Amino acid sequence: MTKYSPQDIEQAWYEKWEANNYFAPSGKGEAFSIAIPPPNVTGTLHMGHAFQHSLVDALIRYKRMQGHNTLWQMGTDHAGISTQMVVTEQLAAQDIKPMDLGREAFVEKVWDWKEQSGNTISQQLRRLGASLHWETERFTMDEGLSRAVLEVFVRLYDEGLIYRGKRLVNWDPQLKTSISDLEVVSEEEAGHLWHFRYPLADNPEEHLVVATTRPETMLGDTAVAVNPDDERYKHLIGQEIILPLTDRRVPIIADHYVDMEFGTGCVKITPAHDFNDYDMGRRHDLEIINILTDEARINENAPAKYQGLDRFEARKAVLEDLEALGLLEKVDDHTLAVPRGERTGAVVEPLLSDQWFVDIKPLAEPAIKAVEDGDIEFIPKNAENIYFAWMRNIEDWCISRQLWWGHRIPAWYDAEGNIYVGRSEAEVRQKYELDETLTLSQDPDVLDTWFSSALWTFSTLGWPDQTPELETFHSTDIMVTGHDIISLWVSRMIMMTLRFIGEVPFHKVYIHGLVTDAEGQKMSKSKGNGLDPLDIVDGISLDDLVAKRTANMMQPRMAQRIEKATRKEYPDGIMAYGTDPLRFTFYAIASRTRTVRFDMKRVEGYRNFCNKLWNAASFGRMHIDGQEDDLTAADVELTPVDKWIISEFQHVTAAVTLAMETYRFDLAAKAIYEFVWDEFCDWYLELSKPILNDADTPAAIRRGTRQTLAKILESTLRLAHPFLPFLTEELWQQLPVCVRTDSDTIMTQAYPIANDDLINTEAEADITWLKKVVSAVRNIRGEMDISPAREIPVMFANGSAEDRARIERFESLLKSLIRPEQMTWLGPDDEKPLAATGLIDEMELLVPMAGLIDKEAELARLDKALERKSRDKERTAGKLGNPSFVDKAPADVVQKERDKLVELESALEKLQQQRDSVASM
RNA sequence: GGGUGUUUAGCUCAGUUGGGAGAGCGACGGCCUUACAAGCCGUAGGUCGCAGGUUCGACCCCUGCAACACCCACCA
Numbered sequence: 001m002t003k004y005s006p007q008d009i010e011q012a013w014y015e016k017w018e019a020n021n022y023f024a025p026s027g028k029g030e031a032f033s034i035a036i037p038p039p040n041v042t043g044t045l046h047m048g049h050a051f052q053h054s055l056v057d058a059l060i061r062y063k064r065m066q067g068h069n070t071l072w073q074m075g076t077d078h079a080g081i082s083t084q085m086v087v088t089e090q091l092a093a094q095d096i097k098p099m100d101l102g103r104e105a106f107v108e109k110v111w112d113w114k115e116q117s118g119n120t121i122s123q124q125l126r127r128l129g130a131s132l133h134w135e136t137e138r139f140t141m142d143e144g145l146s147r148a149v150l151e152v153f154v155r156l157y158d159e160g161l162i163y164r165g166k167r168l169v170n171w172d173p174q175l176k177t178s179i180s181d182l183e184v185v186s187e188e189e190a191g192h193l194w195h196f197r198y199p200l201a202d203n204p205e206e207h208l209v210v211a212t213t214r215p216e217t218m219l220g221d222t223a224v225a226v227n228p229d230d231e232r233y234k235h236l237i238g239q240e241i242i243l244p245l246t247d248r249r250v251p252i253i254a255d256h257y258v259d260m261e262f263g264t265g266c267v268k269i270t271p272a273h274d275f276n277d278y279d280m281g282r283r284h285d286l287e288i289i290n291i292l293t294d295e296a297r298i299n300e301n302a303p304a305k306y307q308g309l310d311r312f313e314a315r316k317a318v319l320e321d322l323e324a325l326g327l328l329e330k331v332d333d334h335t336l337a338v339p340r341g342e343r344t345g346a347v348v349e350p351l352l353s354d355q356w357f358v359d360i361k362p363l364a365e366p367a368i369k370a371v372e373d374g375d376i377e378f379i380p381k382n383a384e385n386i387y388f389a390w391m392r393n394i395e396d397w398c399i400s401r402q403l404w405w406g407h408r409i410p411a412w413y414d415a416e417g418n419i420y421v422g423r424s425e426a427e428v429r430q431k432y433e434l435d436e437t438l439t440l441s442q443d444p445d446v447l448d449t450w451f452s453s454a455l456w457t458f459s460t461l462g463w464p465d466q467t468p469e470l471e472t473f474h475s476t477d478i479m480v481t482g483h484d485i486i487s488l489w490v491s492r493m494i495m496m497t498l499r500f501i502g503e504v505p506f507h508k509v510y511i512h513g514l515v516t517d518a519e520g521q522k523m524s525k526s527k528g529n530g531l532d533p534l535d536i537v538d539g540i541s542l543d544d545l546v547a548k549r550t551a552n553m554m555q556p557r558m559a560q561r562i563e564k565a566t567r568k569e570y571p572d573g574i575m576a577y578g579t580d581p582l583r584f585t586f587y588a589i590a591s592r593t594r595t596v597r598f599d600m601k602r603v604e605g606y607r608n609f610c611n612k613l614w615n616a617a618s619f620g621r622m623h624i625d626g627q628e629d630d631l632t633a634a635d636v637e638l639t640p641v642d643k644w645i646i647s648e649f650q651h652v653t654a655a656v657t658l659a660m661e662t663y664r665f666d667l668a669a670k671a672i673y674e675f676v677w678d679e680f681c682d683w684y685l686e687l688s689k690p691i692l693n694d695a696d697t698p699a700a701i702r703r704g705t706r707q708t709l710a711k712i713l714e715s716t717l718r719l720a721h722p723f724l725p726f727l728t729e730e731l732w733q734q735l736p737v738c739v740r741t742d743s744d745t746i747m748t749q750a751y752p753i754a755n756d757d758l759i760n761t762e763a764e765a766d767i768t769w770l771k772k773v774v775s776a777v778r779n780i781r782g783e784m785d786i787s788p789a790r791e792i793p794v795m796f797a798n799g800s801a802e803d804r805a806r807i808e809r810f811e812s813l814l815k816s817l818i819r820p821e822q823m824t825w826l827g828p829d830d831e832k833p834l835a836a837t838g839l840i841d842e843m844e845l846l847v848p849m850a851g852l853i854d855k856e857a858e859l860a861r862l863d864k865a866l867e868r869k870s871r872d873k874e875r876t877a878g879k880l881g882n883p884s885f886v887d888k889a890p891a892d893v894v895q896k897e898r899d900k901l902v903e904l905e906s907a908l909e910k911l912q913q914q915r916d917s918v919a920s921m
Numbered sequence: 922g923g924g925u926g927u928u929u930a931g932c933u934c935a936g937u938u939g940g941g942a943g944a945g946c947g948a949c950g951g952c953c954u955u956a957c958a959a960g961c962c963g964u965a966g967g968u969c970g971c972a973g974g975u976u977c978g979a980c981c982c983c984u985g986c987a988a989c990a991c992c993c994a995c996c997a
Contacts, residue, residue, distance in 0.1 A: 003959095004959080193997085210997080211997065225997095259996050259997085262997070263996075266997090267997045269997090276995090276996090336995095336996095336997095382926080383925095385924075386924095390993080393993090484992090487993095514991090518932095588945090589934080591935070594926060594927080594991065595991080599932090601947090602945075604946090606945095608957095608960085610959090611957070612956090612957065612959080612960085614956090615957035616957080617956085618957080621956090622956070662937085666934090667935080667937095670944075670945095673944090681956085681957085693955095778962060779962095779963065782962060782963030782964070783964080785950080786951095787951080788951085788954060788961085789952085879978080884976095888976085888977045889978070890940085893940055896941095897941095
């Protein structure tokens with residue numbers, strides 16, 4: 001028999017599945033659909049993806065096997081900013097600037113790059129076993145989706161929900177584009193708080209002292225604000241100061257926004273370069289002076305001396321000049337939150353510019369209601385808080401980006417700046433009845449990437465056309481995604497879909513945890529602790545891993561640290577574990593916590609589990625292959641062991657089904673793991689050996705066991721298939737057709753359904769008893785250091801009639817499991833030999849000590865048991881001695897305690913007798 | 922500043938209507954027993970973060986506190 005080797009089986013099966021179109025909706029049964037959160041088309045698979053898509057694939061395969069008309073819609077996102085950045089960097093390596101190429105040529109380069117790298121992520125998803133419907137794969141920039149984008153933009157504009165306006169927006173000076181609030185990340189950084197003196201206009205000898213973290217913006221100050229209740233400054237309100245370094249006089253205004261406690265209580269106001277100052281500027285009708293270019297250099301609105309300086313150079317210059325004038329009072333250290341562009345890491349500037357916005361509140365209201373009403377349910381429930389917090393305080397969405405890669409905004413301007421919006425220039429001319437000679441130019445901006453992905457669930461199904469796919473598969477059933485994307489994407493899908501389709505995009509939102517490394521650290525390129533899921537599947541040498549993690553590192557010191565940590569954590573690199581073990585690990589760690597630690601030890605454990613299942617199947621086939629007659633015979637007799645494992649299978653099936661219905665992948669994985677390993681392998685297979693191997697076994701019983709073994713093995717493979725697709729397919733195909741369906745694939749076979757009629761409590765009680773007897777002997781052997789090979793005499797005493805019946809019924813099983821030299825019953829009058837003993841409920845089990853047992857060891861073992869039992873007894877007796885317990889607790893609980901006490905007392909008595917007799921030796 | 926989550930064995934985590942604390946890994950001891958040493962058998966190890974409260978009874982419900990993590994908003 002060959003060994004379990006995932007590399008040898010996994011890829012071939014995927015190719016076969018795909019070639020046979022097994023991923024396509026069956027066209028039969030109730031629809032079940034999930035839209036993939038579209039990965040960046042030029043991206044590569046990271047651990048978060050692998051985790052997320054593994055979860056979805058299990059759901060999809062589960063539903064498909066249950067007979068649903070199942071669609072997992074594939075597609076990719078054009079990812080405006082990051083894709084444009086990647087291509088720009090590539091060009092930079094060839095010393096080409098995008099500007100040199102021009103817009104058209106640049107966009108063409110991006111398409112080239114997409115063609116070249118767009119397959120990477122698709123191939124990686126295939127390696128994961130993802131049963132995506134590739135045939136209808138979409139791309140946010142393809143023709144159909146672009147049409148949906150146009151449609152939505154034009155309709156929203158015509159309804160007055162999209163507008164163009166001059167607003168203060170987050171500006172990334174490196175990319176030279178606006179970005180949304182959600183694309184700005186603020187982190188605390190060490191900085192300074194500078195205190196300046198601003199001379200009063202009426203009395204230049206006196207000053208107001210303002211404190212700022214951004215000295216250079218003083219060139220754009222148009223007011224100084226104090227709190228109207230501040231006694232220190234009340235008398236100055238309405239006066240003016242002279243703004244140093246410029247010749248401007250600016251007013252001292254009063255506003256409650258100013259915190260008297262902070263700094264000096266005086267705030268310089270720069271409406272063009274700070275969001276709060278901008279609001280204040282509007283309240284007080286202040287002049288707005290923009291002093292920065294789109295590259296964040298000082299522009300012509302500032303004194304000539306500073307023009308052209310970068311903002312940080314300008315800071316230095318301003319500080320030097322103020323100090324020279326004696327106006328710099330002091331500098332304090334100060335930590336402040338510095339806003340940076342998520343992609344570039346550049347410090348973001350608030351900048352006044354013309355942008356397009358969605359008037360979001362009218363869209364948000366029904367979207368909030370849909371979740372409040374339960375039309376959309378978040379799992380776990382409390383993830384709704386993130387959604388509500390964002391949606392209830394939502395600000396208009398800036399949707400224009402000053403990029404070249406993306407959906408061009410469908411707006412045209414004439415020479416006078418009039419705006420015309422339509423699906424094309426031709427439509428615009430017709431719609432607005434424009435003269436043919438009128439020159440129009442299209443808005444150069446593109447839409448925020450999230451604008452197109454907001455339409456994802458319905459645009460991928462053919463909207464704006466009313467396609468059968470849209471009819472069948474929308475609303476989708478569930479969206480599986482991370483919490484980081486709730487505001488960015490989930491909320492916008494809900495808003496747009498409700499608006500344009502009139503139904504929710506999905507009924508449920510499953511929020512999974514964030515995958516971290518074994519130390520709980522977020523995986524990131526800069527930390528060098530990231531893992532490529534395929535390196536776990538295929539394995540990677542240490543040197544290659546180090547090279548991968550330290551590639552493109554700007555700082556050599558950081559690279560050194562990463563190399564050291566990597567060599568320590570993976571001294572032998574990573575071995576090739578295969579896809580199934582990796583997937584099973586994801587299910588096992590997918591609990592309800594916010595972060596899930598990824599530990600290679602777990603993968604190893606589940607690789608071992610796969611190996612276990614492989615070997616169990618090998619064993620099974622030894623008794624299945626070539627036994628067609630036995631396997632198809634009708635004349636069979638099932639033993640209690642068969643009935644027990646069949647019963648257990650109903651339990652595990654019910655547990656897995658419940659877990660899947662409640663999205664508890666961890667519990668599903670656990671149930672399967674425990675059934676396969678602890679019940680099927682450790683007990684059933686062991687118990688079936690004597691029956692199958694013993695030539696004296698009656699034929700009907702042998703056939704019964706053979707059929708049960710085949711049946712449970714085959715069913716278990718189906719039960720586990722959503723989680724271990726490759727391994728289960730391989731093993732299932734190895735089974736003879738007489739014990740399975742004659743099919744090319746397990747993928748489309750029926751998922752097991754728990755059948756309560758097959759639950760057999762009698763058989764369960766039998767096997768529970770049998771396990772206790774076997775465990776009691778094993779415990780004695782283990783503790784007494786008796787070799788498993790050595791046969792020992794075993795005696796029973798004090799058993800009930802049922803115990804006697806069971807000993808008889810399971811005699812041959814017991815013989816093979818506990819290797820007794822002989823098994824005998826002691827009568828009530830027989831003298832008990834000195835022995836190591838075990839207790840199975842009322843029945844005593846004795847292993848005589850002569851030549852076998854060490855007295856001291858046996859005493860220690862008995863003492864341990866005595867101590868444990870008497871602790872239990874004390875607790876139980878204590879409870880029953882408490883009158884309020886007896887009075888107030890439910891009768892059945894009280895009775896249970898009483899029964900327990902009786903049991904414990906009898907057990908204690910027996911143990912004590914045994915101890916006494918051993919001690920007296 | 923506001924909010925959410927976490928705290929259970931050495932490590933990582935389960936514990937689903939409050940009724941005798943579990944798993945995997947690791948540790949220790951013994952086994953090449955004819956599916957599997959990627960295995961088998963046995964053993965040890967926990968005041969369930971701390972302090973109160975409710976209850977006959979709390980890992981579980983309530984209050985407060987602490988530590989850690991994350992999210993949102995940011996005082997120039």
